[in-house]
Amino acid sequence: MLTLHHLEKSRSQRVLWLLEALQLPYALKCYQRDPKTLLAPAELKAVHPLGKSPVLVDGDLVVAESAAILEYLLDQYGQGRFRPQDAGALQQYRYWLHYAEGSLMPLLVMKLVFGRIPQGPMPFFVRPLARSLMAKVQALFLAPQLKNHLDYIEGQLQGRDWFAGPGAGDFSAADIQMSFPLEAAASRTDLDAYPNIRAFIARCRRDPHYQQALEKGGPLLL
Template identity: 35%
Template sequence: MLTVHHLGISQSERIVWLCEELGIEYDYKRYNRREDNRLAPDEYKALHPMGIAPVIQDGDLVLGESGAICEYIDRKYGGGKLSLTPDHADFADHLFWLHFTNGTFMTNGMMQLMLSMADAKNPMPAGFVAERTSKAWQMVEARLGEAEFFGGSQLTLADIMMVYCLTTARMFREGTLDEYPNTAAYLQRIGAREAYQRAWEKAEPGTPPNLT
């Protein structure tokens, strides 16, 4: 049986949402962050050598890394429902946004977060990261002005990956969607999905999703 280990307020919410979208059976275990430093508890860190979320177990397999987990579950349990084949018109866009998520967008956000916590006297790194981050958000806004979903005309793994960056990840740093109306409208569409609502209630019960 597939087991999803979810760390509260973390990227592993993606995996809960994916399983709900696919309508598959899975065991679910939720872990609270530590009170003293807001990091994962030792019990969660022991699941995988990296000690970070997300992590799944499937029999003897223990797998980390959001993108790998999403592709694994979609192919093994979802029949590739949320992936596009090479003959699909949106195939390239689906691939781009699927990998842009953690390859660029999340990386920019993590660099910003680390710089904000560091006592850096050299302004160059902050300016470099700010420019990269601004460009990435502009790309997101432009994409959601031309397509209903990141992958094109239908929900794909690209959306499963990107939504966390646009919602929960913003809890860790300042920022609104005032300048990004297309993104805001997209998140309202996502928030209206029954599978997303079920997943969020499991992942963060009693906490409203950061959709605005």
């Protein structure tokens, strides 16, 4: 029996989506974040030493990291679904599967963290300095970097519905993987200038298996 160890409002939602799309039987063990730190609870370390989510358990095998879990599920249970067969499309699939966490998500995490630092506990006389420093980081580094990435993604989605494959209907696990950072971008950045990204997010949200994952796993973002 597959067991997904799922942290609320986290990347784990993507694994839930693929499990629903593959229509696999699985057990779901949900964890709540610490209300003060927003970190995962300590009991997740009993599942994986890093204490992070998602973690998938299949018999004696423990698999961590979103992309690795998606690939494992497709290798073992996919039966050719949600992964391109064309060589060129397969290369694009692999690229976006790893780009999501390797390139895009770190910037969004930094944006979230640097945006929260001035609201954290600190001596009152330090707060103006913290706000000034964090605003400079956002304006001089994060905003230009995010714009560069969002411009790139917008161009890659021009004329296509999904990230991998030459056809409009070539939905794959790469789209599942890309959905979370783009949802995060939508919540933390103005996407008015990015109609292709907004359309991609809307297509993801209309997927019935996406909706089922939300019903079981709870809200997507912090």
